[in-house]
Amino acid sequence: MFLMMEGAWEAGRRLAATDCEALLRRIGQGDAEAFEHFYRATDRAIYAYALSLTRNHHDAQDIMMEAYLKVRSAAHLYRPGGKPMAWVFTIVKNLVRDQQRRTGREELMGDCPEGELAIPESDRSDEAMVLRQAMRVLSAEEREIVLLHAVSGLKHREIAGMLERPLSTVLSRYHRALGKLRAALLECEEV
Amino acid sequence: MRREWNDREVEQLLRRAVDRSVPDVFEQVSSEEVPPLLNEDHIVPSPVRRRRRWPIFAAACLLLFLAGAFYLWMSTAAIISIGEEPEIEMAVNRFQRVLRVDGIADDAVLGQMTLEGAEVEDALESVFTALARQGLLTGGLETPVSVDGGSWRYNRELLDLAQEELQEAWEEYGGIQPPAPSGDDMEPDLPSPEPTQPVPSAAQPSSPGTAVTAVPSTSPTTVTMAQARAAALAYVGLSEADVVIEKEQQDWDDGQMYYELEFHSADTAYECVVNAAGQVVQCEQEPLHGGGGAMERNGQSASINARQAAEAALAHAGVSAAQVEDWSSEREEDNGVVYYEVEFQCGAVEYKYHIDAQSGAVLSYEQES
Numbered sequence: 146m147f148l149m150m151e152g153a154w155e156a157g158r159r160l161a162a163t164d165c166e167a168l169l170r171r172i173g174q175g176d177a178e179a180f181e182h183f184y185r186a187t188d189r190a191i192y193a194y195a196l197s198l199t200r201n202h203h204d205a206q207d208i209m210m211e212a213y214l215k216v217r218s219a220a221h222l223y224r225p226g227g228k229p230m231a232w233v234f235t236i237v238k239n240l241v242r243d244q245q246r247r248t249g250r251e252e253l254m255g256d257c258p259e260g261e262l263a264i265p266e267s268d269r270s271d272e273a274m275v276l277r278q279a280m281r282v283l284s285a286e287e288r289e290i291v292l293l294h295a296v297s298g299l300k301h302r303e304i305a306g307m308l309e310r311p312l313s314t315v316l317s318r319y320h321r322a323l324g325k326l327r328a329a330l331l332e333c334e335e336v
Numbered sequence: 337m338r339r340e341w342n343d344r345e346v347e348q349l350l351r352r353a354v355d356r357s358v359p360d361v362f363e364q365v366s367s368e369e370v371p372p373l374l375n376e377d378h379i380v381p382s383p384v385r386r387r388r389r390w391p392i393f394a395a396a397c398l399l400l401f402l403a404g405a406f407y408l409w410m411s412t413a414a415i416i417s418i419g420e421e422p423e424i425e426m427a428v429n430r431f432q433r434v435l436r437v438d439g440i441a442d443d444a445v446l447g448q449m450t451l452e453g454a455e456v457e458d459a460l461e462s463v464f465t466a467l468a469r470q471g472l473l474t475g476g477l478e479t480p481v482s483v484d485g486g487s488w489r490y491n492r493e494l495l496d497l498a499q500e501e502l503q504e505a506w507e508e509y510g511g512i513q514p515p516a517p518s519g520d521d522m523e524p525d526l527p528s529p530e531p532t533q534p535v536p537s538a539a540q541p542s543s544p545g546t547a548v549t550a551v552p553s554t555s556p557t558t559v560t561m562a563q564a565r566a567a568a569l570a571y572v573g574l575s576e577a578d579v580v581i582e583k584e585q586q587d588w589d590d591g592q593m594y595y596e597l598e599f600h601s602a603d604t605a606y607e608c609v610v611n612a613a614g615q616v617v618q619c620e621q622e623p624l625h626g627g628g629g630a631m632e633r634n635g636q637s638a639s640i641n642a643r644q645a646a647e648a649a650l651a652h653a654g655v656s657a658a659q660v661e662d663w664s665s666e667r668e669e670d671n672g673v674v675y676y677e678v679e680f681q682c683g684a685v686e687y688k689y690h691i692d693a694q695s696g697a698v699l700s701y702e703q704e705s
Contacts, residue, residue, distance in 0.1 A: 275349040
């Protein structure tokens with residue numbers, strides 16, 4: 146199971162590095178097969194980023210669905226030569242902001258209230274603990290950075306460009322976030 | 337036992353947690369009808385192309401360089417002042433180029449010169465030469481020359497140049513005095529310009545004594561050859577009847593037009609230079625040996641003068657005086673034969689004639705395009 150998960154993540158990384166633009170171009174032409182290929186390669190990345198922003202599984206799922214619908218409708222507007230996944234993640238972020246505006250939670254942008262995760266609270270596995278702690282102990286930006294790099298496969302430099310932060314800031318916050326998670330895991334074990 | 341997690345392991349745990357959490361919504365998102373978005377909205381971002389900064393930077397650097405170079409070129413680094421008042425001020429940039437020349441001197445000194453942009457050495461040579469020819473270097477080598485505005489070293493360099501050019505001009509033209517007024521009149525009594533008459537188109541040379549066709553002035557402010565002749569004769573105190581004109585030539589030097597005349601009386605040979613303003617800027621004379629030697633006392637029935645030789649050549653060429661430029665007529669002798677060598681240019685054709693000094697006949701001619 147672990148190997149399968151790792152394989153899926155690696156496959157996503159490979160797609161992000163290669164023909165993502167070609168898939169978007171074909172999606173813009175209505176190619177359903179290209180959309181499925183794109184979906185299978187990016188669903189974890191998009192979900193993880195949406196989760197880092199919403200701290201809530203159900204909201205993240207809604208955002209994920211809206212993001213794919215938006216990709217299908219706007220793929221023809223994507224201009225080649227840029228960073229396709231950054232384009233997609235920006236759509237995700239804008240959808241989250243839009244959602245918060247609609248629900249009157251705009252003033253909380255930067256940190257949504259913690260909600261339920263897909264993994265039940267009773268699950269005491271290491272991965273469940275670390276994800277739960279990521280939602281609790283990390284700041285909004287730290288969550289973004291950690292999940293964009295560790296799960297979505299973006300490089301630190303790409304994250305810096307997307308968040309409009311200096312690379313050194315992204316690197317330091319990333320390692321600080323991982324340190325928090327390590328410390329939180331230790332605390333959980335002692336409990 | 338407490339487990340120590342490293343960064344890689346934490347990342348791995350996160351990925352596993354997401355893998356367990358990610359929903360499969362493919363069916364919902366693939367089956368729903370979505371119209372194509374016509375314009376980018378507030379959700380779909382506009383990809384901002386990263387501008388290549390280096391062309392902008394290079395262009396900015398080039399602009400700065402050009403602006404700096406232009407500023408340096410147009411900035412006055414020093415001012416050379418010539419004369420007491422001073423009569424002439426020359427603004428120079430740091431590259432020894434003249435930016436501007438202002439003068440309260442007579443327009444005859446600066447009027448026909450284009451000194452802006454010239455190298456300062458050439459400009460100084462032109463100015464001092466013009467001043468010297470006009471007899472305006474009254475202070476001689478002591479003429480006040482100063483340089484201000486630049487660094488000590490640059491000022492010194494320009495001053496050395498100016499003084500060198502002053503010395504050269506004085507050595508070459510320094511003896512020239514402005515023409516003195518004749519008698520009770522303040523101005524020399526120059527004859528009125530001779531009327532311009534068309535040269536007969538016949539090939540035969542005109543006989544001595546026919547009406548003179550004056551070579552037209554090159555500009556309304558310059559004298560004619562006839563006026564220059566009259567000025568030279570007046571300068572030496574002779575009339576046209578007293579002399580034989582051997583050479584009358586119009587020439588240019590350093591942008592200045594002048595007339596060169598050679599004539600002799602019974603006992604003296606004269607060489608005069610008259611500037612475009614009709615002033616005699618140089619006049620040398622030397623006694624003739626043996627009472628004239630090969631030179632005949634003037635008798636217009638026995639020989640023609642340089643002007644008449646030129647008229648004969650023009651007539652033979654079928655060219656009017658108004659059509660020619662840069663003409664000259666000079667007395668020559670070869671194997672006992674005295675003749676005038678007349679040269680002139682009409683359009684793209686250059687003419688050269690040998691005119692017999694006794695009869696005025698055309699001895700030879702050639703023309704070249």
